Amino acid sequence: MKKIPNNKAWWLVLPVFLLVAFSALIPLMTVVNYSVQDIFGPNSAYFVGIDWFRDVLRNEALQESLGRQIVFSSAVLLIEIPLGIGVALMMPTAGKRASLCLILLAIPLLIPWNVVGTIWQIFGRGDIGLFGRAMNEIGFDYNYTADTVDAWLTVLLMDVWHWTPLVALLCYSGLRAIPQAFYQAAEIDRASRWAIFRYIQLPRLKSVLVIAVLLRFMDSFMIYTEPFVLTGGGPGSSTTFLSQTLTTMAVGQFDIGRAAAFSLIYFLIVLLVSWLFFTAITYPDRDK
């Protein structure tokens, strides 16, 4: 649709701008302010320039948690996006069964994040949890509180359980919006199942996939509550992700300057990667 040039439209955007600016710009300025100062108390702080940033970039614990975060988010995207598309393709297309599937699918999304962690904490226990006990019964020596691989497996499985439904719901609605005529044309052309998916369904899913990929990237990169409740970052620091390292620094050690510098670097990483995803996926649309 061609848009009409009209600068008065700013009035319509103004409420959003003010609201988000209040919640975002003031805190962001505060963070920037902290990040260049060393703070001893309410009235004693002195300017340190970019020392904190240099410090943070050299910090090994942070580099490690960034590495873990990248591995985790990549794994989440690689598993959840294809699985979500697959689930959406398998879902019934209409009727009561479709409604039931949708409602059941939405349940994991509606559970507060700390409760999700709590559920899996019990579910995975080797003595009283169904999953942990089952794993042990079939011969795996499974213990997510002591073994790094098991802890990772559990955190990943929990995230896949929790968030794949979001991808599936988005893809499902994208699929439902494809006009029947496309399928009829494919049938006349005797297109294979794969050809239908590749040339009809996948291109039509693109706009919802942009949202799914971006939401899953942002949220998995900022994940905090669930692994914290489940493993507390352990065993050792094997499941300590970026947000947890940051929170420990800011709240636990009250190391505000360093935490603020860390926050800004963190924010820029998410921003940059999201922007790359966003432009990469929407790029072909530009020419139209």
Added chain:
Amino acid sequence: MNQRKGFGIAFYILFLMLPIYWLLNMSFKTNQEILSSLTLWPKTFTLDNYAVIFTDPSWYSGYINSMIYVSINVVITLIVALPAAYAFSRYKFVGDKHLFFWLLSNRMAPPAVFLLPFFQLYSSIGLFDTHIAVALAHCLFNVPLAVWILEGFISGVPREYDEMAYIDGYSFPRFFIKIFIPMIRSGIGVSAFFAFMFSWVELLLARTLTSVDAQPIGAIMTRTVGASGIDWGVLAAAGVLTIIPGLLVVWFVRNHVATGFALGRV
């Protein structure tokens, strides 16, 4: 082919439901039974865990608090996002593209970044421990998403409708409320669902901005980790109860899902 599909989806739903089943199962057990052995259904069926929550104000007030701030958040989100999404969809104005991406970028700010400044900001204007503070804070990530979703829907409505209403003598606000909003109601339903969902499950900000009066249920649940160990039964019952409001919301928007979530862009 269809049989295989049905089998696949059934298997997936089973995987989704197992942890939920386990939570439900635990909520009807006594603590003694939970900790002593693994039983697939409660041997001594009890409703005591639920009774604890429904009779203790410090428990059930958490649900009320959560529902209050989530409702405020959904209302604010829709009220400010609708006109903005209309503007982004219909008009070209100075800085529109930059503004749109800047809005999205706020969805990307790690909550941990904002914890301390938020606490200071809301304390300094006297909103600490109020429902409105949490509702406003959650707008940070809900409003951009709502604008994004609604913009897609509004772009799906041809501009001829706007022009026809103008010719028929409708004022803009009247046109917007009487004609436009009903046309994009599935979009509004979907935005409301997303706003509800993300606000209902978010805990880090909600817990930071509240202490007693507006404490969300999620924060109250962490209290059960006391000196006497964890009260698993009550915790499980509380967990089951957090799912119910969400289920009601999904029930109401389920018919919009097929037409709705596709965001009008497909």
